[in-house]
Amino acid sequence: MSGYILGIDIGTTGIKAIIVDRESNIQGSGSREISLVFPHPDWVEQDPDVIWNLLLDTVQEALSVSKVDKGKIEAVGISHQGESVVAWDPETGTPYYNNIVWQDRRTADRCDKIGEKLSAEITEKTGLNIDPVFSSTKIEWLLRNVPEIRAGLPKGRVRASTLDTWVVWRLTGGAGFFTDYTSASRTMLFNLRTKQWDDALLREFSIPREILADPKPSSYYFGTTDPKIFLGIEAPITGIVVDQQGAIFGQACFEKGDSKTTYGTSCGIYLITGDEITSSKNGMTVTIALGLENKITYAEEGAVYITGAAIQWLRDGLGIIDSASDIEKLAVSVKNTMGVYFVPTFVGVTAPYWDYRTRGTIIGLTRAVTKAHLARATLESIAYQVRDMIGMMEDDTGLKVSRMKADGGAVRNAFLMQFQADILGIPVIVPEVTETTCLGTAFIAGLKVGFWKSLEEVQSVWKIHKTYEPSMAESEREELYSGWSNALKKTIEVYT
Numbered sequence: 001m002s003g004y005i006l007g008i009d010i011g012t013t014g015i016k017a018i019i020v021d022r023e024s025n026i027q028g029s030g031s032r033e034i035s036l037v038f039p040h041p042d043w044v045e046q047d048p049d050v051i052w053n054l055l056l057d058t059v060q061e062a063l064s065v066s067k068v069d070k071g072k073i074e075a076v077g078i079s080h081q082g083e084s085v086v087a088w089d090p091e092t093g094t095p096y097y098n099n100i101v102w103q104d105r106r107t108a109d110r111c112d113k114i115g116e117k118l119s120a121e122i123t124e125k126t127g128l129n130i131d132p133v134f135s136s137t138k139i140e141w142l143l144r145n146v147p148e149i150r151a152g153l154p155k156g157r158v159r160a161s162t163l164d165t166w167v168v169w170r171l172t173g174g175a176g177f178f179t180d181y182t183s184a185s186r187t188m189l190f191n192l193r194t195k196q197w198d199d200a201l202l203r204e205f206s207i208p209r210e211i212l213a214d215p216k217p218s219s220y221y222f223g224t225t226d227p228k229i230f231l232g233i234e235a236p237i238t239g240i241v242v243d244q245q246g247a248i249f250g251q252a253c254f255e256k257g258d259s260k261t262t263y264g265t266s267c268g269i270y271l272i273t274g275d276e277i278t279s280s281k282n283g284m285t286v287t288i289a290l291g292l293e294n295k296i297t298y299a300e301e302g303a304v305y306i307t308g309a310a311i312q313w314l315r316d317g318l319g320i321i322d323s324a325s326d327i328e329k330l331a332v333s334v335k336n337t338m339g340v341y342f343v344p345t346f347v348g349v350t351a352p353y354w355d356y357r358t359r360g361t362i363i364g365l366t367r368a369v370t371k372a373h374l375a376r377a378t379l380e381s382i383a384y385q386v387r388d389m390i391g392m393m394e395d396d397t398g399l400k401v402s403r404m405k406a407d408g409g410a411v412r413n414a415f416l417m418q419f420q421a422d423i424l425g426i427p428v429i430v431p432e433v434t435e436t437t438c439l440g441t442a443f444i445a446g447l448k449v450g451f452w453k454s455l456e457e458v459q460s461v462w463k464i465h466k467t468y469e470p471s472m473a474e475s476e477r478e479e480l481y482s483g484w485s486n487a488l489k490k491t492i493e494v495y496t
Contacts, residue, residue: 007440076225085139100142106132181217250435342360343360433463
């Protein structure tokens with residue numbers, strides 16, 4: 001009864017690791033920031049070797065804080081940033097190119113051409129709408145544009161994948177070459193019905209099947225970590241999941257009608273729809289929420305590309321705040337936004353428009369507006385975008401969201417959480433463990449090795465920290481939201 005699970009989350013702007021016991025208590029944690037590289041406008045990359053070294057540093061920190069015996073780590077789970085892509089030489093382990101981050105828009109023109117002939121087919125097969133965010137056009141770009149990759153293909157010396165596959169390959173010393181259903185479902189190459197790579201889509205993008213890993217359930221035996229490589233840890237890797245789906249698990253959202261939002265660099269809003277693949281009249285993404293060996297559960301996804309990233313922009317781009325945590329104090333120093341709406345569509349808009357050329361705007365500026373009003377407008381923009389997505393998912397499914405579970409770094413911001421409850425008109429529940437992606441990853445890994453016996457046991461160890469109840473009058477709620485809707489509409493009109 002004294003074992004532990006190690007959960008690792010390789011996010012877009014940071015890596016986190018936690019070591020948890022059977023009661024979901026965190027015994028130790030670590031974190032590191034990851035830098036982004038912008039070689040050209042709309043290109044977003046990261047150095048894979050930097051990611052690897054930061055991963056080791058993060059896990060070492062968690063071990064040092066916890067003082068846990070490495071031999072008592074019973075399993076390892078890994079979540080990752082989703083659609084980002086890395087390609088490498090399987091004989092040397094050397095990456096051919098930087099990790100192309102999901103935010104990257106270099107394949108926008110290619111997506112335009114694909115959409116002219118394959119839009120309906122891709123949505124029907126994959127549940128996705130054509131967009132540069134997904135992995136297929138990134139892999140295609142690498143195969144066409146990196147000379148070392150073109151030279152390595154005939155020799156069988158190319159592997160390309162979402163980030164999870166490369167990390168597992170490294171952790172196992174090259175023995176494990178896998179991905180999971182949730183990761184595969186973010187590539188625009190995976191057929192939701194067959195649970196396999198789709199041959200027609202592989203041909204369309206000229207991607208050889210052999211360079212891709214085999215998709216498996218999220219809770220599966222993916223190999224054992226090599227202690228010589230992984231800080232002396234020898235444990236099975238039994239969980240792989242996309243970060244947003246990891247948070248679904250970490251929030252114990254297992255039942256039809258459950259809803260959760262993860263507030264990170266971006267926002268992932270999910271409504272669990274059960275064991276049937278739905279279709280969306282509002283252009284929402286349909287995805288695998290839980291991919292266990294004996295149960296596939298689907299969800300509608302509302303993706304908001306820029307949420308926490310907008311706060312980072314205030315810090316790094318404008319210098320309005322010194323750290324992300326400063327924004328709440330600044331925002332509550334004013335009573336309202338003075339009529340300002342910030343529409344942070346830096347890399348386009350998602351459902352129902354799916355226009356990846358739209359860019360951000362600030363509407364309603366006057367000489368009276370200060371940095372405090374802009375800070376408040378930034379936080380409010382996050383809540384408005386979440387409401388947009390919840391409303392469309394309810395319209396699609398006929399389900400009514402009666403409460404929403406929230407997680408991610410921004411849930412520490414009490415103003416944002418209260419405003420979110422107010423603008424939705426429903427309770428917003430924050431769990432005791434806010435880094436639920438790491439926790440969910442640990443849950444998934446632990447289920448496979450019997451650390452937790454069932455989903456019911458996982459639910460029993462999930463704990464609530466605080467519930468934010470709505471307190472805003474309905475008339476004020478609808479007036480504010482109407483102003484946001486108008487601002488968003490005007491922003492899109494500028495770019496279309």
